[in-house]
Every structure is written in C-alpha cells, then in structure tokens.
Amino acid sequence: MKDFIIIGNKAVNGGKISLNDLPGSAGRMDVLCRCVTSALFISFGMRRDINVWLILKGEPGPSKIVRFNGETMRSLNPDERSSGSLIQKALLIDASDAEKQSTPGVFVRYGNLEQLLQNFSENGRPLFYLKEDGKDVLEMTQTPETAALLENGVYILGDNQGVFEEDEKTIEDANASKISVGPISLLSSQCVTLILNALDRAQANE
Numbered sequence: 001m002k003d004f005i006i007i008g009n010k011a012v013n014g015g016k017i018s019l020n021d022l023p024g025s026a027g028r029m030d031v032l033c034r035c036v037t038s039a040l041f042i043s044f045g046m047r048r049d050i051n052v053w054l055i056l057k058g059e060p061g062p063s064k065i066v067r068f069n070g071e072t073m074r075s076l077n078p079d080e081r082s083s084g085s086l087i088q089k090a091l092l093i094d095a096s097d098a099e100k101q102s103t104p105g106v107f108v109r110y111g112n113l114e115q116l117l118q119n120f121s122e123n124g125r126p127l128f129y130l131k132e133d134g135k136d137v138l139e140m141t142q143t144p145e146t147a148a149l150l151e152n153g154v155y156i157l158g159d160n161q162g163v164f165e166e167d168e169k170t171i172e173d174a175n176a177s178k179i180s181v182g183p184i185s186l187l188s189s190q191c192v193t194l195i196l197n198a199l200d201r202a203q204a205n206e
C-alpha cells in the first residue's frame with residue numbers, strides 16, 4: 001500500500017468550485033488534480049494499491065481532506081476536470097470529522113495534516129517528505145530494507161507554493177524522512193510519477 005498526501009495551501013474547501021477555473025478561484029486545485037492522475041493512472045488501467053489524500057487548506061471553512069482510493073475508484077478519467085468534478089461533489093456533501101463517501105472511491109472529512117500523520121504513525125507506516133535536498137529515492141531502492149519501507153510508504157508533498165513553515169514543523173515532528181527525486185524543483189505531479197517509477201523499477205528488478 002502506498003499513500004500520497006498533497007498539501008493544497010489555497011485549495012478551496014467548501015461551496016461549488018468552478019471546473020472552468022481550477023487554477024484560479026478553486027485555489028490551484030489543478031495541481032491537486034494532476035497529482036491524482038499521476039498517482040492513480042497507468043496506461044489502460046488504474047493503480048489499485050494507492051490512496052491520494054488532498055488537504056484543502058484554503059477558504060471558506062476549516063481544512064478538509066478528500067481521499068481518492070484506487071481500490072474502489074469508479075467514474076474517474078485522467079483529465080483534470082474529471083478529478084475536479086469528483087472533488088466538487090465531495091465538497092457539496094455535509095462533512096464531519098468522520099470520513100463519508102461522496103462518490104465511489106472518493107471520501108471527505110474535516111481534518112488536517114497533523115491528524116493524518118498521527119493516524120499513519122500509529123499504524124506504523126513510514127513517512128517520507130518529498131524535498132529537493134532529501135536522500136535520493138533511486139539510491140534507497142537499491143537496499144532491500146529501505147526499498148521495503150518505500151513500498152509501504154506515505155509520501156508528503158507541497159503544491160505550487162511548497163510546504164509552509166508550520167506544516168514543515170508538523171512533518172519534522174512526525175519524524176518523516178526527507179527524500180528527493182532529483183536536484184531540481186519539479187511539479188508536484190512530476191514528483192509523484194518519479195516516485196512510482198522508482199518503485200516500479202525496483203519491483204521489476206526483484
């Protein structure tokens with residue numbers, strides 16, 4: 001099982017979002033939608049062992065978490081409007097602190113990064129913070145012990161604005177290991193693709 005957490009610093013968390021303006025009034029929701037596509041889609045299929053957790057930290061209300069679950073996902077296409085429309089539907093239901101399913105494979109609840117990381121830590125999941133100056137993921141896949149951790153990893157990424165100081169402190173406090181997909185700052189969705197590609201290659205070489 002692998003989980004990707006994407007922090008949407010300005011992503012709206014209530015009301016009806018405009019599918020025609022995902023990058024603007026929806027608070028760079030396009031970045032999050034591309035991460036969903038990169039994490040779940042392969043050619044002619046879907047990765048079923050992946051969850052994508054989108055933390056919507058923008059306006060108008062308290063932060064919400066929308067989860068895309070590869071195992072039970074239906075009615076999702078690779079384009080941004082498709083994932084955007086499922087996020088839109090998730091934001092229209094009455095959220096609570098308990099997760100509710102809005103459409104098949106999509107879940108929503110109130111919550112923040114700290115709670116999410118705490119849940120994963122309690123379940124013994126290894127946490128990885130994607131950062132340019134972290135340890136090279138390709139090197140890590142060469143050692144069986146670290147490769148096994150990566151295969152069961154929870155990966156945390158920022159959006160176009162990166163990760164703000166208070167979230168970075170939360171990530172550090174949760175003892176996440178910093179890992180890198182290269183020296184250059186890439187798009188969040190490109191990082192997701194590179195992580196999965198490194199894991200695919202490691203599995204193929206086993």
Ligand SMILES: C[S@@+](CC[C@H](N)C(=O)[O-])C[C@H]1O[C@@H](n2cnc3c(N)ncnc32)[C@H](O)[C@@H]1O
Nearest residue numbers: 130131132157158159162180181182184185186
């Ligand atoms: C577009 S980048 C953010 C750039 C932002 N200007 C900053 O300084 O953080 C989005 C996210 O992708 C991840 N990221 C980008 N390049 C990376 C790299 N080479 N290795 C690991 N993670 C990377 C980080 O988690 C980052 O928060």
